[in-house]
Amino acid sequence: MKYLDSPQPPNLPYAPPDWSPQYQEQFNNVLRLYFNRLSNVTKNLLGPEGGQFLNIPFGAFYDTTDQTAASTTTAYPITVNTTSIANNVSIVDNSKLTFAVEGVYNIQFSIQLSNNDNATQDIDIWFSKNGSDIADSNSRFGLAPRKSAGDPYHVIGSLNFIESFQAGDYVELYWRSSNTNAYIEYYSAPSSPTRPAIPSVILTATFVSSVPE
Secondary structure: OOOOOOOOOOOOOOOOOOOOHHHHHHHHHHHHHHHHHHHHHHHHHHOOOHHHHOOOOEEEEEEOOOEOOOOOOOOEEOOOOEEEEEEOEEEEOOOEEEEOOOEEEEEEEEEEEEEOOOOOEEEEEEEEEOOEEOOOOOEEEEEOOOOEOOEOEEEEEEEEEEEEEOOOOEEEEEEEEOOOOEEEOOEOOOOOOOOOOEOOEEEEEEEEEOOOO
């Protein structure tokens, strides 16, 4: 991790009772050094590589389990069980994406949806903030019938959503299925050729800006 030098306020020399050119020169040198250091920090921070010095909140998480619905009339929280990388964003109680720093965040998900039914089915996915549904945040994904017995239809449901949060707030994803044969599926690493496993859920949070006044 690279860090910028953080100049501390200078210890200015005490002024003598009478005007002194030596004191004035020493005073000017102290201020000149301080402002030169401030200028270097500003140039580095605002230059083309300045972003490497910023420490902003973020989080990337995923899940390695199948998630099924026992009822078509129940809303279920979407869970994640693995943290990939995170800074001041965490998962609480397996489903609550929780923010330690106030700000506006871009929440993105990629969810592996499967349908093992012989008919077309739907899965709804929406956002909840601090336990209450966010208005107009639902999306419906239509799933074609399964291809054959043991070979379900599968598709990725993905979306991004921008919302402001206070420190300690959390957001959850909820889902509802029109049929218990439509679910969220995890695929272990396949072979021939060897490929990565397919998480059932990928969930990320990226800091966008401070909360507007």
